[in-house]
Amino acid sequence: MSEQKYGFTTTILHNDRRKAIEQGSLHKPVHTSVAFGYQDARQLASVFQGKEPGFRYGRQGNPTVSALEDKISKMEDGVGTICFATGMGAIGALFQGLLRAGDHIVSSSFLFGNTNSLWQTVSSQGVAVDFVDATDVANVAAALRPDTRMVFVETIANPRTQVADLARIGQLCRERGILYVVDNTMTTPYLFRPKAVGAGLVVNSLTKSIAGHGIALGGALTDTGLFDWSAYPHIAANFRKQPPAAQGLAQLRAKALRDFGAALGPEAAHHIAVGAETLALRMERTSANALALARMLEADERVAAVHYPGLASHPQNGIVTSLFRTGGSLMSFELVDSIDPFDYLNRLKLGIPASNLGDTRTLVIPVAHTIFFEMGAERRASMGIAESLIRVSVGIEDTEDLLADFRQALDA
Numbered sequence: 001m002s003e004q005k006y007g008f009t010t011t012i013l014h015n016d017r018r019k020a021i022e023q024g025s026l027h028k029p030v031h032t033s034v035a036f037g038y039q040d041a042r043q044l045a046s047v048f049q050g051k052e053p054g055f056r057y058g059r060q061g062n063p064t065v066s067a068l069e070d071k072i073s074k075m076e077d078g079v080g081t082i083c084f085a086t087g088m089g090a091i092g093a094l095f096q097g098l099l100r101a102g103d104h105i106v107s108s109s110f111l112f113g114n115t116n117s118l119w120q121t122v123s124s125q126g127v128a129v130d131f132v133d134a135t136d137v138a139n140v141a142a143a144l145r146p147d148t149r150m151v152f153v154e155t156i157a158n159p160r161t162q163v164a165d166l167a168r169i170g171q172l173c174r175e176r177g178i179l180y181v182v183d184n185t186m187t188t189p190y191l192f193r194p195k196a197v198g199a200g201l202v203v204n205s206l207t208k209s210i211a212g213h214g215i216a217l218g219g220a221l222t223d224t225g226l227f228d229w230s231a232y233p234h235i236a237a238n239f240r241k242q243p244p245a246a247q248g249l250a251q252l253r254a255k256a257l258r259d260f261g262a263a264l265g266p267e268a269a270h271h272i273a274v275g276a277e278t279l280a281l282r283m284e285r286t287s288a289n290a291l292a293l294a295r296m297l298e299a300d301e302r303v304a305a306v307h308y309p310g311l312a313s314h315p316q317n318g319i320v321t322s323l324f325r326t327g328g329s330l331m332s333f334e335l336v337d338s339i340d341p342f343d344y345l346n347r348l349k350l351g352i353p354a355s356n357l358g359d360t361r362t363l364v365i366p367v368a369h370t371i372f373f374e375m376g377a378e379r380r381a382s383m384g385i386a387e388s389l390i391r392v393s394v395g396i397e398d399t400e401d402l403l404a405d406f407r408q409a410l411d412a
Contacts, residue, residue, distance in 0.1 A: 008075070008190055009280045015071050016273075028067035030270045034058035050242070050250075060258045064266035068273045069220070072210075075189040075276070076202050078222035080249045082257055083269065087185060087205025088114050089262030090219030094150065094181060094201070097256035098248070100234055101126030103149045108134035108164055110157035110383060113371045115183070135316055137168035144172075149234075150179045155194070155324075156186035158357065159332045159367050159391040160384050161307045163316035166323060170198030179227055185209075186357075190280045191287075191325045200227025201248070206272045208358030209329065212282050216271035218264050223249050282360065282396055286329035289362075289402055290394040296403050297333050302410050304334040304388075330357065332367065332391045339410075341366050341388045347409035350397055362395035362402060 006014070016028045023029075036055040038044040047054035055061050069081040084090040095118070099105070107119055109131035123129045132139040134153045144151075151173050153164040166182070173180035182194035183203040188210060194202045204210060206218030229235060229247040239251045257263060287310070294308035306313075309320040310327020320327055335341055345353055351364040355371055365371065367389045372380055377387075394402070 009277070011074050012071060012279070013277050015074055016067055027270070027274065028064055030266050031063040032266055033062075059261055059263045060253065062263075062266050062269070064273075065264050065269040068206075068218075068264075068269045068276075071273055071276060072189075072204065072206075072220045072222055075210075075279075076184070076204075076222040076224065077189075077193055077195050078202065079225035079245060081220050081222040082249060082253050083206070083264040084219040084221070084257065085262045085264050085268075086217045087203070087207055087219035088118065090203050090205070090221045091115055091118060091183070092260070092262065093221060093252055093256030094152075095122050095127065096260050097252040097254075098179070098232075098234060099127050099149060102147060103234075104128045104130070104145050104147045106130050106132060106140055106143045106148055106151045108132065108153040108157065108162075110134065110160060110162040110164075111154060112158045112183075112185075113375065115154075116375060116379075133162075134164040134169065135162050137165040137172055140165075140169050141172055144176060144178070148176075148178055149232075150181055152181045152183070154183040154186065155192055156309055156328055156330060158186060158330060159307075159372075159389065161309050161314070161330060161332060162384070163309055163314075163319050166194070166319065167197045173200075174198050177228070177231055179232065186328055186330050187324055188279060188283060188328075188358075190283050191328060192323055195224040195226060197323070198226060199224055207356070209283060209286075210279055210358075211272040211275040212279065212358060212360060213271075213275050214356050214359040214361075216268040216275070218268055218272050221249075221252060283326070283329065285396045286394050287326035289397065289399050290329050290331050290392075291327060292399050293392070293394060293402060293406060294327075294331050294333075297406065300407075300410060302336055302339060304336050305386075306333045307331060329394045330391070331394065332389050334386045334388045335390070337388075341390055344409050345390065347412045348405055349408075350402060350405040351392065351409075357393040359393060360396050362397060363393040365391050367391050 046052045069083050072081040119129045130143045132143050179200045181201045182199040185205040185208050202222040204220045230244040235247045239247050242250045291310045294306050297303045298306040308331035351362045354363040368387045
């Protein structure tokens, strides 16, 4: 295909065909081989030494996974991507590949439960972590130290939907020369590209909306090309031989992917790549459904609070309308005290009690009693998570069917 500039969906649909595909297949085939043979032993050595492209071993790369990485790079307008077995594998790679004892991280306090748990582990291993309310850049600025290596935020926080002060944090990190890492999972690169606010690395849990069907785990780190890796103190000497723009991903691929082994399998990569083709279509539908449901619940006196970034009443709605295409598919709400949230959930016929996000089906979960139970009541309270909070990952069902289901559960 030519280098003509296409729209988001057209680019994703046809990206595989930019390079020759075996037997004219429309999708990159699933390459299940772990090892890759070479007719010339010198070429094998050259590939291992990074002098020419090629595949070494399945843990470090695979043609099917490589095709997905290229697709994610196009989605995020990045210079390169590394895929991992899970989204947490991608976030863990930041610690394993880029941080050292004595370093400092500033992180949003509004985080996915497992990310919060990981940073707690990291803080016990010599890397200091300060949690701040990242909806205001002033809180991030106040937490910075001379040894701060990274600022980490989510676009829309799961489950309370707080939105970080994305653009102003990006400006702050540029001024201070600090690596800015943005988890784009809840917005996806269709609704928002963190590169636009200066992010150096972008995290995506491919398990969620990018794959979209709840049948494959995966994660990705994308380098936007904006961060100056030549100034980062922890790049090892052998990776300094790479061009400066390639040094970060080269070290992450070796020290985090190869050494710790959280490799994405080819079958999962294939499922994710096929699911990604309909990302834009699904996000338009799920966002419209989420906004309709949020408006309905907000108007009902039996609902104590609704948290959805697309609502005008949301504290960060101004950021959402200026940066994102839509408010996304994640929302949460609290019922009045007289309604038992478990009884309410059990009355739903379409909303499925389950812990995933970004599925084509609407999924619901009582947050405090499940995915955030481990962190305890005090930490939940500091994150604004009420004991009655219900998280909803809104699906692509017919809008009126979805509204009727959540309404009948209230009426009952």
